[in-house]
Amino acid sequence: MDIEDRRRYYIVGSVILEIDQPLSRTKLKTSRGLGSFQDFLNTQPVKHILFHLRHRNATCCTDKSNCVNNSKLPLIYCQWNLLYTENRGQHGQNCQCKFTANPVQLNELDITLAGLILLNCCNLGSTEENAIRILLLRYKNDYISHNMEGEITETEYKSLWTDLTSFVLQLDPNKQDDLIRIENRPFDEGLCSNIV
Template sequence: MDKEDKRRYFVVGSVYLEVVTPLFQQKLDENYKSLNFRCLKDFLDRKAVIHILFHLRHRNAWCCTDKLNCTNHGALPLNHHQWKQLYAENPGPGIHNCFCKYTAKSIKPADLDLSLCGLILYNCCNLGQLDEEAGPYTPTE
């Protein structure tokens, strides 16, 4: 790769991070507000949202409160750092692995990176017609 190719990759990467990341953050902000949630924390604490994200992070876990909707993904697109950024474990009795043991942290969309915004938008939000036509978002690690 010559010097000019490196420069082009840098420019494209910079534009992607500086344009797409804020766009995803804004889209997430608009989505949870349109559902009448005051803040991102309230949206992330919603039972359906935390359950979906829990199974994107934890493999072979069967929840105590919602076994019917449990899923087991081969790949875990939500990494440990992202999960810890979103949720804190509630102290309490029992050593079971269930989403009911977690509570969302106070976080703003601007604190989330591109891949985490994409995961939340794609898996937990109702995307519009144009968003659906754009295709699925699959982050890479």
């Protein structure tokens, strides 16, 4: 194992956890409007969208014309269960109206869940949407979550770091110092093990 390859993995993972995740939560807080996060999740349009990101072959009783049958279900069970509870006393078809939002807090959302909600339920500009899609979904998955070796080569890192910093700064230009601090801090194997 090359220690420098491991260090580069640590740097990218640190950016995603220490900068991108808080940025996504902040963006979600400001993009959803007034009211609590639970109120936002309970709005019919948001609940309907998220319902169809978790449930396949379901037609809702209140909004049949906007029901979508996704080939992939990006919202996994534990994420759905964090957000919603089924009203057990309500019988009938599998529909979004059978669920009520839980009193979840933004800091309980993992980076993928925050990204899914942002991309699907909030009005973002095309630049923000692109940056979030790449940072929270593609880069996190490609370089951290599905990287079984826990390493990033120097060649790969050079182009990745340029793109990574560019997308972070598109979301918040004030993060330049944080990026420099993370890239220059000493490698910590213990923290690196917690990144996945």
